[in-house]
Amino acid sequence: MLDDVSITIADSLSGESLSTAHSKATIPSYASSFDEANNISELPAPLREPLSAKYKHSFAYATFKERVPKILLDLIDSLQKQEDRIIEKYGSYAHFELRRIIWSLNILRNEVLENKPFKYFYDKTPDSLEWNSFIKHLTNRERNQWFSAQWLHAECYLYRRIWRAFQRSELLKDFDYFGQKKICSARNLVYLFRAVLKGVSKLKRSRKDFVTMLKLSLWANRCDLSITSDSPSDQILHTLKQYNKHLLVDQSIEVYRLLTRDLHSSVTPAMVDIILDNAGFELFADLLLGAYLIDTRLAVRVRYHVKAIPYYVSDVTANDFNWMLNFLLNSEIPEFAHLGRKLRYFMKHDIFALYETCKFWTRPEGFRCMRQLAPCLYVQLSFSALAIFKGDLNYRKLLDDINWNSTTPFPDCLGGFLPTSLCALRCIKSDLYCGMPNCLVDLLMLDNPKWMCTGEKAVIQLAFKKRP
Numbered sequence: 209m210l211d212d213v214s215i216t217i218a219d220s221l222s223g224e225s226l227s228t229a230h231s232k233a234t235i236p237s238y239a240s241s242f243d244e245a246n247n248i249s250e251l252p253a254p255l256r257e258p259l260s261a262k263y264k265h266s267f268a269y270a271t272f273k274e275r276v277p278k279i280l281l282d283l284i285d286s287l288q289k290q291e292d293r294i295i296e297k298y299g300s301y302a303h304f305e306l307r308r309i310i311w312s313l314n315i316l317r318n319e320v321l322e323n324k325p326f327k328y329f330y331d332k333t334p335d336s337l338e339w340n341s342f343i344k345h346l347t348n349r350e351r352n353q354w355f356s357a358q359w360l361h362a363e364c365y366l367y368r369r370i371w372r373a374f375q376r377s378e379l380l381k382d383f384d385y386f387g388q389k390k391i392c393s394a395r396n397l398v399y400l401f402r403a404v405l406k407g408v409s410k411l412k413r414s415r416k417d418f419v420t421m422l423k424l425s426l427w428a429n430r431c432d433l434s435i436t437s438d439s440p441s442d443q444i445l446h447t448l449k450q451y452n453k454h455l456l457v458d459q460s461i462e463v464y465r466l467l468t469r470d471l472h473s474s475v476t477p478a479m480v481d482i483i484l485d486n487a488g489f490e491l492f493a494d495l496l497l498g499a500y501l502i503d504t505r506l507a508v509r510v511r512y513h514v515k516a517i518p519y520y521v522s523d524v525t526a527n528d529f530n531w532m533l534n535f536l537l538n539s540e541i542p543e544f545a546h547l548g549r550k551l552r553y554f555m556k557h558d559i560f561a562l563y564e565t566c567k568f569w570t571r572p573e574g575f576r577c578m579r580q581l582a583p584c585l586y587v588q589l590s591f592s593a594l595a596i597f598k599g600d601l602n603y604r605k606l607l608d609d610i611n612w613n614s615t616t617p618f619p620d621c622l623g624g625f626l627p628t629s630l631c632a633l634r635c636i637k638s639d640l641y642c643g644m645p646n647c648l649v650d651l652l653m654l655d656n657p658k659w660m661c662t663g664e665k666a667v668i669q670l671a672f673k674k675r676p
């Protein structure tokens with residue numbers, strides 16, 4: 209995409225795109241002394257254990273060694289570039305606040321590069337206490353550093369720390385520091401939105417058309433602003449068939465059956481929840497999927513779930529969601545404005561709902577902890593016929609970031625998390641997976657040992673909840 213942050217995962221694993229801080233010539237000795245000092249293991253991540261950057265050949269290691277320092281540098285750079293605009297909007301004092309924020313972000317970057325322990329939060333935001341008890345728990349288990357913690361914990365902590373840097377300011381508390389990237393990515397893809405909207409306009413209630421919509425939403429996850437940079441082609445609808453060869457598990461037809469055969473009869477009216485991932489084209493595709501479900505009466509209500517803070521660079525917040533609705537509504541392109549009016553109608557009549565922002569989605573724990581940590585959210589999801597989880601990060605949280613055996617069935621990896629039937633639409637961008645046919649992973653490895661990190665392969669997996 210427009211992204212100058214992006215390095216592909218495959219690149220970063222191969223060491224071709226190492227970060228700006230050190231020249232290539234100096235990397236090996238730095239890397240090895242760093243690895244030695246921080247007990248980095250050459251061994252593969254053990255099965256059934258959580259992923260962690262302590263395994264040198266993991267994507268988690270590449271994340272903290274290269275991607276995260278680069279994401280932070282790019283964020284600092286983009287704040288510096290936006291300074292005049294920010295001052296214009298928030299007043300001249302914002303200049304000083306911005307300086308302090310940049311200073312905090314530089315400290316954070318050094319903490320990652322030097323594998324420092326996680327710090328407690330002293331801000332007064334409501335979730336600080338929960339975070340602090342979580343960090344204390346990690347500290348007690350000596351899992352409180354970037355390269356010793358569970359990957360998921362450390363990465364979610366990173367985004368909470370970035371947010372904290374802004375919370376300590378008076379004027380820039382609500383400023384979305386990744387906002388400009390998200391908006392640009394949407395604006396740059398207008399040609400794609402238009403082609404896709406035209407292509408789906410005549411779809412009817414049928415198994416074939418449902419599968420098309422589900423796959424559109426799936427493949428729209430290929431690009432996110434923290435990793436991938438290629439934008440999808442405006443021919444995406446015509447190439448869905450060719451993409452099938454990259455679909456390693458495809459339960460789309462079972463998902464259709466679930467919605468059509470009254471299997472969720474105790475859940476009436478049929479409601480579908482979509483746990484969103486990325487803004488931009490992916491959000492657009494997810495809105496189209498929701499509209500298709502309503503238009504075809506496969507669902508009578510669709511609820512969208514967003515993140516409470518700017519997260520993993522391109523994740524959808526409530527602002528991004530509303531921005532997209534307004535962008536469509538106010539567009540000079542008649543088809544967009546028409547769609548915008550339709551979605552506004554859906555929102556007004558509660559056919560579409562933006563679910564109240566829930567902090568659970570940005571917590572570090574996997575979804576198996578939802579029942580305990582966010583019981584109301586769990587109960588609300590159980591009223592739904594189907595919950596669709598978009599993207600790689602949601603998938604990691606479903607699996608609790610555990611390095612499952614590749615053939616362990618998807619429902620067995622959820623740790624009992626099954627408020628309702630769950631469907632994962634995931635382009636594979638990290639080194640964990642499950643529910644694969646026998647030997648498939650071995651074959652993929654022979655072809656390309658980094659296959660799981662390219663975002664090229666994907667799965668549509670379903671965990672079915674039997675209703676009484």
Ligand SMILES: O=P(O)(O)OC[C@@]1(O)O[C@H](CO)[C@@H](O)[C@@H]1O
Binds near residue numbers: 432638
């Ligand atoms: O959830 P998404 O947008 O599909 O992907 C998020 C992501 O880029 O971030 C994580 C690493 O930072 C990876 O698991 C994944 O590749």
